[in-house]
Amino acid sequence: MLLIECPYCGPRDETEYRHGGQAHVPYPADPEALSDREWAEYLFYRDNPRGMLAERWLHTAGCRRWFNTIRDTETYEISAVYPIGAPRPDTAAEAPPGSAAALSPAHHAKGDPAARAIASSGSHARTATAHTAPASAGSPAGGSAAGDPAAPGESPASHPTSEGDER
Amino acid sequence: MADALPQHPDFLWRNPEPRASYDAVIVGGGGHGLATAYYLAVNHGITNTAVLEKGWLAGGNMARNTAIIRSNYLWDESAAIYEHSLKLWEELPAALDYDFLFSQRGVMNLAHTLGDVREGTRRVGANVLNGVDAEWLDPQQVKELCPIINVADDLRYPVMGATYQPRGGIAKHDHVAWALARQCDAMGVYIIQNCEVEGFLTAGDRVTGVETNRGRIATGTVGMAVAGDSWDLAQSAGIRLPIQSHPLQALVSELFEPVHPTVVMSNHVHVYVSQAHKGELVMGAGVDGYTGFGRRGSFHIIEEQLAAAVELFPIFARAHVLRTWGGIVDVTLDASPIISPTPLDGFYVNAGWGTGGFKGTPASGYTFAHTIATGSPHPLNAPFTLDRFETGHLIDEHGAAGVAH
Ligand SMILES: Cc1cc2nc3c(=O)[nH]c(=O)nc-3n(C[C@H](O)[C@H](O)[C@H](O)COP(=O)(O)OP(=O)(O)OC[C@H]3O[C@@H](n4cnc5c(N)ncnc54)[C@H](O)[C@@H]3O)c2cc1C
Ligand SMILES: [Zn+2]
Numbered sequence: 001m002l003l004i005e006c007p008y009c010g011p012r013d014e015t016e017y018r019h020g021g022q023a024h025v026p027y028p029a030d031p032e033a034l035s036d037r038e039w040a041e042y043l044f045y046r047d048n049p050r051g052m053l054a055e056r057w058l059h060t061a062g063c064r065r066w067f068n069t070i071r072d073t074e075t076y077e078i079s080a081v082y083p084i085g086a087p088r089p090d091t092a093a094e095a096p097p098g099s100a101a102a103l104s105p106a107h108h109a110k111g112d113p114a115a116r117a118i119a120s121s122g123s124h125a126r127t128a129t130a131h132t133a134p135a136s137a138g139s140p141a142g143g144s145a146a147g148d149p150a151a152p153g154e155s156p157a158s159h160p161t162s163e164g165d166e167r
Numbered sequence: 168m169a170d171a172l173p174q175h176p177d178f179l180w181r182n183p184e185p186r187a188s189y190d191a192v193i194v195g196g197g198g199h200g201l202a203t204a205y206y207l208a209v210n211h212g213i214t215n216t217a218v219l220e221k222g223w224l225a226g227g228n229m230a231r232n233t234a235i236i237r238s239n240y241l242w243d244e245s246a247a248i249y250e251h252s253l254k255l256w257e258e259l260p261a262a263l264d265y266d267f268l269f270s271q272r273g274v275m276n277l278a279h280t281l282g283d284v285r286e287g288t289r290r291v292g293a294n295v296l297n298g299v300d301a302e303w304l305d306p307q308q309v310k311e312l313c314p315i316i317n318v319a320d321d322l323r324y325p326v327m328g329a330t331y332q333p334r335g336g337i338a339k340h341d342h343v344a345w346a347l348a349r350q351c352d353a354m355g356v357y358i359i360q361n362c363e364v365e366g367f368l369t370a371g372d373r374v375t376g377v378e379t380n381r382g383r384i385a386t387g388t389v390g391m392a393v394a395g396d397s398w399d400l401a402q403s404a405g406i407r408l409p410i411q412s413h414p415l416q417a418l419v420s421e422l423f424e425p426v427h428p429t430v431v432m433s434n435h436v437h438v439y440v441s442q443a444h445k446g447e448l449v450m451g452a453g454v455d456g457y458t459g460f461g462r463r464g465s466f467h468i469i470e471e472q473l474a475a476a477v478e479l480f481p482i483f484a485r486a487h488v489l490r491t492w493g494g495i496v497d498v499t500l501d502a503s504p505i506i507s508p509t510p511l512d513g514f515y516v517n518a519g520w521g522t523g524g525f526k527g528t529p530a531s532g533y534t535f536a537h538t539i540a541t542g543s544p545h546p547l548n549a550p551f552t553l554d555r556f557e558t559g560h561l562i563d564e565h566g567a568a569g570v571a572h
Contacts, residue, residue, distance in 0.1 A: 001465045002457070015467050019456040021411070040556040044409040044500050048398035050460050073412075073459045 202532020
């Protein structure tokens with residue numbers, strides 16, 4: 001059971017919350033200009049790193065407000081809680097938008113496979129920029145730099161697995 | 168008496184050192200990787216292959232699942248591939264010459280609300296049209312097939328009926344992996360454990376090899392089947408996948424005399440239960456709500472599924488939880504798998520089976536092997552390529568097949 005600190009109500013059990021998926025995925029500025037690939041990226045593609053992930057939570061059984069956390073997806077430790085609309089605390093300063101680091105899927109350095117990245121030329125390391133990813137969608141730092149989503153819960157992939165389960 | 172288990176076998180495959188190159192490399196020694204290597208050899212004559220596994224064979228979801236097998240999915244595309252899988256399951260004990268305790272004891276999906284009843288009867292109709300064995304049971308018929316279930320109407324969510332697939336059932340998952348590994352090994356496939364793939368070698372838009380913790384291996388063809396690790400590993404090949412990894416837990420009780428003759432799943436109160444051959448009650452429920460790789464989940468998931476189980480099966484009230492564990496499942500937005508070529512030539516992905524890929528193991532291997540051997544999908548997996556996220560032709564199996572998948 002995670003203990004999650006709502007910025008408005010204080011620490012509460014995980015069962016009071018709903019996980020809202022990756023944070024900082026802005027609604028496309030000009031949706032009609034997107035290619036099918038870019039639209040798919042916005043709808044269906046989200047980061048899923050081992051390590052630090054900026055993600056949203058909804059305090060459903062409390063104040064019913066949204067907020068963001070930085071959580072380590074291996075240890076489940078939450079290292080930052082911050083309001084919707086605020087920049088991601090651990091990356092905002094490090095990586096200007098569009099820089100290699102900002103686009104890196106392996107932005108989480110600690111214990112990251114990037115440490116095992118292949119140095120030789122002609123090989124893709126785990127820090128490689130994705131072939132198919134459009135320049136900013138889906139990259140956490142790129143997303144936050146572009147401004148926060150207009151309204152949380154607006155991005156359809158916010159809860160891909162709410163009913164997911166089974167065998 | 169519970170059934171006696173077969174003798175624990177001697178070593179069934181070699182533990183060879185990796186060679187410098189192979190015609191094809193399969194990453195991931197779970198069920199899907201092994202089945203892929205098996206069908207590459209049997210159906211396509213490709214045996215100069217290696218299965219690279221970072222840990223021990225079937226140490227991932229393959230031997231962590233609740234082993235339920237069924238094919239009663241709603242949509243035509245799903246029914247086709249899962250029914251093909253079930254037919255392969257029916258052949259495999261003989262083909263692999265291994266009794267892995269495949270038991271077609273039937274699978275029930277309970278309905279507890281009017282919505283469930285409508286969904287279930289609709290799905291039975293769809294299944295029948297697709298040649299999948301399916302029946303609708305009223306509560307009394309549920310009780311006849313599974314006498315320990317409580318069908319009284321004083322429950323918070325009484326049993327209002329169930330879909331039933333008589334050919335569904337369970338198998339002993341670790342033995343399935345061993346059976347596949349033994350045959351692969353006998354056909355010349357290298358099964359290499361403790362060999363973690365750390366990245367991919369490429370030349371232009373082609374894959375040319377894999378980098379592992381045991382050195383480089385050259386190959387023009389890579390098939391990735393790493394379940395919960397799919398997003399991360401594909402990313403290192405520059406391929407982005409629409410996958411989120413979640414913990415999924417399961418548990419077993421101590422051993423009991425046989426009391427539970429079939430498999431019962433309930434989406435609404437959220438538990439599924441069968442009794443393993445050696446006597447444990449095996450139970451599972453939904454994924455943990457957050458993404459993660461911790462191979463453990465939150466206690467409330469276990470608490471809630473046990474509450475549901477005890478209400479449905481009052482006889483379980485005195486059973487004890489012996490062990491709980493978690494696996495990391497790779498979930499897609501439409502709860503359907505991805506078996507697909509990628510923009511990187513020679514690099515193929517098999518992922519997104521999420522919470523329900525054990526049943527798909529044979530068809531997964533069968534269609535993935537075809538995709539790898541020919542460079543393009545088999546008709547059965549053509550609807551399950553990455554393209555669907557762009558065309559919008561999703562195969563939404565959330566809820567449709569009983570328990571959200
Ligand atoms: C608790 C639980 C219950 C489930 N119940 C059911 C059920 O009842 N019915 C059903 O149909 N499905 C069920 N599933 C889902 C099913 O188990 C999975 O969909 C299926 O096992 C996934 O395919 P796999 O066997 O190949 O995966 P895995 O066995 O997880 O195989 C992937 C392998 O890849 C290896 N790997 C990862 N990264 C690397 C790397 N970099 N290099 C080398 N190797 C690597 C891993 O170590 C692992 O062994 C359940 C899953 C869980 C966790
Ligand atoms: Zn709150």
